[in-house]
Amino acid sequence: MTMNTSPMDHPSAPDEQVEIAIVGGGIIGLVLTVGLLRVGAKVKVYEQAQGFREIGAGIAFTANAIRCMHLIDGGIPVALRSSGSVATSNGGEEDPNDYLRWIDGFDRKRGDEPRGQRLLYKLDAGYRGFEGCRRDQFLEALVKIVPPDVVELKKRLESITDGGGADEKLRLAFADGTTAEADIVIGCDGVKSRVRRILLGEDHPASRPSYTHCVAYRTLIPMERAVKALGRYKATNQHNHVGPGANLLHYPVAGNSMLNAVAFVRDRRRWPDERQTVAEGSKADVEAAFEGWCPAVRELIDLFPDTLTKWGIFDLWEYPVPRYHGRSICLAGDAAHASSPHHGAGACVGVEDALCLTTLVEAVVADMRGRPETKRAALDAALTTYDAVRRTRSQWVVNSSRRVCDLHQQREWADDDRLVKAETCFEEIRDRSLKIWHFEYEAMMDEALEGYKRRRRSVNSNRGKKADVY
Amino acid sequence: MTMNTSPMDHPSAPDEQVEIAIVGGGIIGLVLTVGLLRVGAKVKVYEQAQGFREIGAGIAFTANAIRCMHLIDGGIPVALRSSGSVATSNGGEEDPNDYLRWIDGFDRKRGDEPRGQRLLYKLDAGYRGFEGCRRDQFLEALVKIVPPDVVELKKRLESITDGGGADEKLRLAFADGTTAEADIVIGCDGVKSRVRRILLGEDHPASRPSYTHCVAYRTLIPMERAVKALGRYKATNQHNHVGPGANLLHYPVAGNSMLNAVAFVRDRRRWPDERQTVAEGSKADVEAAFEGWCPAVRELIDLFPDTLTKWGIFDLWEYPVPRYHGRSICLAGDAAHASSPHHGAGACVGVEDALCLTTLVEAVVADMRGRPETKRAALDAALTTYDAVRRTRSQWVVNSSRRVCDLHQQREWADDDRLVKAETCFEEIRDRSLKIWHFEYEAMMDEALEGYKRRRRSVNSNRGKKADVY
Numbered sequence: 030m031t032m033n034t035s036p037m038d039h040p041s042a043p044d045e046q047v048e049i050a051i052v053g054g055g056i057i058g059l060v061l062t063v064g065l066l067r068v069g070a071k072v073k074v075y076e077q078a079q080g081f082r083e084i085g086a087g088i089a090f091t092a093n094a095i096r097c098m099h100l101i102d103g104g105i106p107v108a109l110r111s112s113g114s115v116a117t118s119n120g121g122e123e124d125p126n127d128y129l130r131w132i133d134g135f136d137r138k139r140g141d142e143p144r145g146q147r148l149l150y151k152l153d154a155g156y157r158g159f160e161g162c163r164r165d166q167f168l169e170a171l172v173k174i175v176p177p178d179v180v181e182l183k184k185r186l187e188s189i190t191d192g193g194g195a196d197e198k199l200r201l202a203f204a205d206g207t208t209a210e211a212d213i214v215i216g217c218d219g220v221k222s223r224v225r226r227i228l229l230g231e232d233h234p235a236s237r238p239s240y241t242h243c244v245a246y247r248t249l250i251p252m253e254r255a256v257k258a259l260g261r262y263k264a265t266n267q268h269n270h271v272g273p274g275a276n277l278l279h280y281p282v283a284g285n286s287m288l289n290a291v292a293f294v295r296d297r298r299r300w301p302d303e304r305q306t307v308a309e310g311s312k313a314d315v316e317a318a319f320e321g322w323c324p325a326v327r328e329l330i331d332l333f334p335d336t337l338t339k340w341g342i343f344d345l346w347e348y349p350v351p352r353y354h355g356r357s358i359c360l361a362g363d364a365a366h367a368s369s370p371h372h373g374a375g376a377c378v379g380v381e382d383a384l385c386l387t388t389l390v391e392a393v394v395a396d397m398r399g400r401p402e403t404k405r406a407a408l409d410a411a412l413t414t415y416d417a418v419r420r421t422r423s424q425w426v427v428n429s430s431r432r433v434c435d436l437h438q439q440r441e442w443a444d445d446d447r448l449v450k451a452e453t454c455f456e457e458i459r460d461r462s463l464k465i466w467h468f469e470y471e472a473m474m475d476e477a478l479e480g481y482k483r484r485r486r487s488v489n490s491n492r493g494k495k496a497d498v499y
Numbered sequence: 500m501t502m503n504t505s506p507m508d509h510p511s512a513p514d515e516q517v518e519i520a521i522v523g524g525g526i527i528g529l530v531l532t533v534g535l536l537r538v539g540a541k542v543k544v545y546e547q548a549q550g551f552r553e554i555g556a557g558i559a560f561t562a563n564a565i566r567c568m569h570l571i572d573g574g575i576p577v578a579l580r581s582s583g584s585v586a587t588s589n590g591g592e593e594d595p596n597d598y599l600r601w602i603d604g605f606d607r608k609r610g611d612e613p614r615g616q617r618l619l620y621k622l623d624a625g626y627r628g629f630e631g632c633r634r635d636q637f638l639e640a641l642v643k644i645v646p647p648d649v650v651e652l653k654k655r656l657e658s659i660t661d662g663g664g665a666d667e668k669l670r671l672a673f674a675d676g677t678t679a680e681a682d683i684v685i686g687c688d689g690v691k692s693r694v695r696r697i698l699l700g701e702d703h704p705a706s707r708p709s710y711t712h713c714v715a716y717r718t719l720i721p722m723e724r725a726v727k728a729l730g731r732y733k734a735t736n737q738h739n740h741v742g743p744g745a746n747l748l749h750y751p752v753a754g755n756s757m758l759n760a761v762a763f764v765r766d767r768r769r770w771p772d773e774r775q776t777v778a779e780g781s782k783a784d785v786e787a788a789f790e791g792w793c794p795a796v797r798e799l800i801d802l803f804p805d806t807l808t809k810w811g812i813f814d815l816w817e818y819p820v821p822r823y824h825g826r827s828i829c830l831a832g833d834a835a836h837a838s839s840p841h842h843g844a845g846a847c848v849g850v851e852d853a854l855c856l857t858t859l860v861e862a863v864v865a866d867m868r869g870r871p872e873t874k875r876a877a878l879d880a881a882l883t884t885y886d887a888v889r890r891t892r893s894q895w896v897v898n899s900s901r902r903v904c905d906l907h908q909q910r911e912w913a914d915d916d917r918l919v920k921a922e923t924c925f926e927e928i929r930d931r932s933l934k935i936w937h938f939e940y941e942a943m944m945d946e947a948l949e950g951y952k953r954r955r956r957s958v959n960s961n962r963g964k965k966a967d968v969y
Binding site for chain 1: 609612616618704705730733816817818819892895899916917919923924926927930934
């Protein structure tokens with residue numbers, strides 16, 4: 030698949046085009062941009078930063094999300110791989126599949142094998158089940174496949190005004206005093222989304238994300254030192270050590286030369302300042318959280334630096350967004366459903382959003398050929414359908430990520446009498462993981478197209494809340 | 500399928516037979532008995548009561564559980580239907596499917612329609628998704644298909660003694676001073692199982708069920724009075740009214756002449772006496788729990804009798820059984836995994852157990868033809884496999900039933916700001932319901948047979964816990 034936005038492919042006059050403003054030039058914003066350009070929309074991306082917004086942290090995509098990328102535009106998985114993505118597995122030649130492993134992190138005072146830990150559960154994510162890369166490198170590769178005039182940097186959105194007329198454009202006003210117009214605005218501007226605040230109003234509880242009462246400490250440890258603490262097998266394969274009030278996740282990166290470790294710790298306090306979600310933390314804090322855990326875990330934490338960054342995790346669980354669209358504005362990715370990271374799938378759900386929107390805009394563009402007057406009604410049907418198709422699943426992921434964190438960190442792990450109970454959690458963790466990994470994106474595309482057609486046929490139907498009251 | 504226990508079908512000498520003692524003559528005990536007889540085992544059922552143990556309450560089976568019954572023995576679904584089972588749906592000619600419906604029970608002070616309630620979620624359980632009957636009537640029909648010499652009443656089990664030798668029988672001792680022998684004992688003796696206490700020891704925390712901190716008040720209301728409170732549609736169709744700290748489930752019974760209503764109420768107190776799980780309750784208690792709920796719910800509760808039975812709900816969630824077998828003893832049904840009733844599927848999981856055990860004993864009987872010396876090893880492989888195949892799913896059902904109760908009764912229902920959040924629960928409730936309804940019992944049978952064959956091949960393999968410690 031290639032981009033085919035030339036007038037030869039879409040021989041409609043310029044005023045018949047669908048003009049879309051995407052707010053936010055992150056990974057989801059650019060993935061969506063590439064898809065919408067391919068199906069013939071006119072797209073502009075407005076990014077508030079001076080450059081592109083991703084940091085050097087890692088990001089992983091499920092095999093399923095990569096198949097969604099293929100359907101959005103064949104250039105996107107090429108960009109992902111050109112950015113150096115690798116399968117996160119280390120099974121080697123013998124077993125190319127990726128696995129998630131949960132291991133007992135608490136100290137059981139095992140007489141028989143005092144340094145041993147028991148593997149609690151192993152889940153097969155399939156061949157190249159996860160591919161990981163650096164966020165900034167993937168974004169850089171995506172920028173290369175977006176035409177140069179599409180993205181505008183240093184555009185900090187201040188307001189969106191709706192003219193109100195049938196074919197009236199939305200007007201975006203930016204902090205630098207400039208304005209722009211579009212038929213619809215899609216907010217891809219992340220967990221602190223400005224578009225969400227404009228859509229819902231400043232006082233709506235979903236306008237701001239909530240503190241999950243879990244913090245993350247991340248660090249990189251040279252592999253040979255990690256091997257001394259964990260043993261070679263554990264150090265060179267993904268493991269998630271679970272225990273009371275915390276869990277420790279690690280996997281090898283940089284061609285097995287480094288171990289990427291993330292300590293998630295329950296925090297009962299308030300987060301001091303919600304505008305600043307990153308704070309300085311100390312190794313002593315991490316050590317305190319993992320007191321009473323097994324020797325291997327404590328020795329790994331001993332390799333953490335004395336001061337390290339503490340990330341407050343915020344999400345939209347407590348107050349979910351009641352609808353993903355309204356007036357010609359809609360939300361995608363973290364702007365719509367910012368999740369905690371415990372499924373490692375937040376960005377994958379955003380890619381699904383992008384596939385849904387690309388599918389629907391393609392239908393709108395087809396509808397408008399020779400019938401430019403249908404644009405407003407077609408876009409309304411598309412955005413209403415987008416909300417109906419995407420909201421349930423993506424908010425489920427937000428809930429589910431919270432739930433698996435609760436299961437990873439349940440107090441039962443510290444109570445020998447409750448250990449049988451604690452271990453029954455893995456059937457649920459398995460189901461939740463498979464629901465994310467095995468998403469039927471083709472069924473989603475069918476559902477989107479059917480919903481769109483139904484709404485186009487019966488614009489004034491009364492289907493809705495009222496019918497469900499009796 | 501018919502029972503074929505005649506010597507012509509199984510031409511082995513009597514001493515080559517598998518002798519099985521089933522403790523408990525309830526529905527699961529008798530369903531299992533019919534299956535084990537069909538595959539050629541010698542079965543005795545020991546029931547402590549003077550007659551059969553089920554009460555006149557209702558019980559429903561999913562379409563899936565009824566398919567499992569077919570595979571256990573074709574006579575069982577015939578018995579179910581001869582006992583007067585009916586589809587629980589009231590969709591009538593136009594829609595023969597069964598649905599579960601969740602409806603907003605809390606009072607929203609709706610200005611537009613003050614008596615209206617909003618339907619929150621509707622889930623299609625398929626054609627005859629549930630069939631309901633009276634427990635005592637189904638049991639009576641089952642008794643008719645069990646040969647008369649198989650069941651012994653007034654046999655209260657006191658102990659099981661293991662001779663220890665390779666072909667030594669287990670010896671059961673009863674309160675009346677009599678004894679019996681068997682190769683294996685299967686405990687189908689319910690939530691307060693004596694066999695479980697013998698298997699685990701009196702002091703094991705799973706030997707006794709725990710209070711779920713939820714009570715149920717059940718009553719029957721004449722349909723015409725219920726229609727006045729609820730309106731005809733709600734009264735003649737299953738509805739589950741959800742709200743803070745309680746939920747109210749009702750559905751029509753007795754050919755639509757009565758409404759069966761169950762009020763589930765959260766109870767933070769200790770249960771006074773765990774040996775007596777039924778107590779007298781009052782309408783005032785129910786009214787207090789549903790204070791602030793909508794007019795229709797409160798008017799229905801007004802029709803409850805002034806005094807009614809309060810059922811303390813006990814289950815094995817807090818301390819699950821660590822293994823379903825040990826020495827030649829195993830557990831099935833509530834004895835293994837007593838669940839709270841919020842999925843309405845406790846007995847269905849017991850039917851799955853019975854299908855699994857029937858499948859495995861059939862393999863044992865086949866193995867023993869001409870090789871009677873293999874009996875002990877074959878039975879060990881069968882019971883170990885039974886535990887491996889059944890424990891995960893059945894304990895998941897126990898957990899899941901608790902979880903859906905928490906979702907039905909979440910405090911968020913009473914907070915208008917949290918209502919969007921509360922409604923996101925239905926995707927999870929749907930997934931959990933479908934996992935129960937759409938169980939792949941044929942895959943379970945395959946898994947059981949493969950596990951059995953593998954264990955028979957490698958009796959002394961080291962596969963187990965030790966290999967998972969590193």
